[in-house]
Amino acid sequence: MTRRIHIVIVALLLCVVLGQWPRAAAAADAGFNGFLASMWPQARDAGISRATFEAITAGLEPDYKLPDLILPGRPKTGAPSQAEFVQVPADYLKETTISRLASYGQRLLQQHRATLDRIERQFGVPATVVLAIWGRETDFGRYRLPYDLMRVLATQAYVGRRKEQYQVEFIEAMKIVQEGHAARGNLRSSWAGATGLTQFLPSEFYKHGVDFDGDGRIDIWHSVPDALASAAQQLANKGWQSGVRWAYEVRAPANVDCTLGVPEVSRPIGEWLRQGFVPVRGQRLSAAEQAQPASLLQPEGIYGPSFLTTKNYFVIKEYNFSDLYVLFVGHVADRIRDPQPFATPWAATTQLRSKDVEAMQRHLTRLGLYADKLDGKAGMQTRAALGAYQKAAGLKVDCWPSVSVLQALQRAR
Template identity: 75%
Template sequence: MSGSVRSGCRTLILALLLLTLGLSAPARAADAAFAQFVASVWPEAQAAGVSRETFERETRGLEPDYKLPDLVLSGRPATGASAQAEFVQVPASYVKEATIARLAADGRRLMQKHRAALDRIESQFGVPATMVLALWGRETDFGRYTSPYDTLRVVATQAYVGRRKAQYRDEFILALKILDEGAVARRDFRSSWAGASGLTQFLPSEYYQHGVDLDGDGRVDIWHSVPDALASAAKQLADKGWQPGLRWAYEVRPPENVDCTLGVPEVRHPLGEWLRAGFAPVERLSPAEQAQPASLLQPEGIYGPSFLTTANYFVIKQYNFSDLYVLFVGHLSDRMVSPAPFATPWSASTQLRTASVEAMQKHLARIGLYTDKIDGKAGMLTRAALGAYQKSAGLKVDCWPSEAVLQSMRAAR
């Protein structure tokens, strides 16, 4: 090998070494900063009852997961939570008839298998067996689905660089406490990207707030014990205001001139009043049911099914804030008793990209029609604000984000 070739090789090797060192330095700095953050949690973990042995064992080698949604990372665009299916799919894709039918059949079989536990749950918490089974079915496909993430890593990452650092600092400490108490082995402590774990998906704080030892073995095990998981889900609903004997919602056929901007939680009337205004219930309502206050819900604006939702609808919404999630769980619960699908089919409407809905929300906020989060999700308040804009702009009022509405807003700007 000639001297010039050897010199060239040495230069190349040196360049590669410098490049490697240059790339790894920020990573080492980030790891050191994360380790410092973890160490800073120890006094609070100790105050919560976590042993030093557990703290050292479980945090040794712990690294952040920067691929999680909902993070705020320096030098990078903020990662959103838009990967959640309920926020990027139209209702027809999320509340799939084939999926509902399969889970309802499974639920009916499981209702017989766990009848004794479900009877106790209904008696103690007032929550129907079908409702807690529906939560289990939606969250983990009746235990067939295993969450992909290590819970401790998730909550530590969210506490370090997430949008809700203070909340997740508490979740991190309580996750350590769960491990310290031996409630679950680390290998089984799997979660969603947001840190929800177990058969019915609880955050660590929810485990301590609502956990129930229904099987009487001396510990709350929401990961392996079906009675414990279902009872804990029922207690969470009860603690958040579940009203026994009250339906979650009623499907209705709206009048042709329906004002879809009324579809917000604040507009509540007795069911009978909605019926007198032209809303036709799919099922006959008793006088007691007609006296119940309800809000209008039109998940696809004036298209697709319409519902009058009771207070229990909003209790389920506290379990998961997505309207489509509540519709899925509520409808699945109903289907375990009745085989009837929604009377009105979902339409074939398409959802705009998240960025387009975000742009709409920003425009609506600028003109004073929208005051909620800018998140690119076409929820209740966004749909109502879109309807108000359509009224003011002389457009067809359907309370649904469409390319035509987006173009109108761009022209107005």
């Protein structure tokens, strides 16, 4: 009898759930359809024809499985844990991946030599750098982006955490279709709406896109010349300095103050050298190179490699705001020319979970040592603030977020 009652209860619950779900889904879709309709005046003012608008929005459905959404009745979801922010350098910068991309990049350097030489002359960005970006973003075009661009942009514009930004991107994507740069069915993207061989948001397409093959349209989805020239123009527009390296790997002195590893502390490279930093492998820097301003970067605190980063390092960082991303791109670019890996191996460090790093940031903010975003990412500012706390607390100063330091911060509270 008890078993029969249990079965009946389960069946009733299923009926309730299955009976309510279609109504809830329909209500949600009705809201989405109403939102799409509300976008027409903004699209019209941007020059989108009614025919284009109807063709793109007809039958369009939201994707509520995307990250970075705010959905009624559900907790806010942040961006997914991108590898750039949750992996230790040794995992993100895997030698097998680096060497594979560098090897393939060497072949592409020869295959597209004429185009890459033209790009370098016109924009001042080395061929190896744009090749490395292409490799990192889509594995030189061999990785198929998994999402429908229009669906992503419309969903993010409707219930994303950055609605206003994505409403603009949605309309810019309509312009891409209307102007014939790409067919609607070819527009694949990442979960965040980046599209093409070198992954541009639609607004970036219009800011930096280049018709480099001269066929009358900008095609960053299929045309290698257009995609690579567009990536180069984006870097140039953001301030790339021709003839300047992205960074120099150095050996730090034993008494290095890792709290100096922030962009605000910038000194001529020659001054860093006089303070005991030594270029690896006996590399000699010219007087012009030593005069360049640079900042210290120690991605694992006092552990692992150290770098003196130039203006161009931070230009690449505007492409993707992650130190590990820049190190990946910069190192692949170097390896296309020279097969040598980093001179100093990455240390066997562990990475705290994002929620623990965010807890650490909260403690450091309360102590007046940290004034940046509470984002759970152990970036430059977080590592420097952590080092400042370690100094004040009489702990070992290594500028690396660990369980022991988090526990010390919690006890101090």
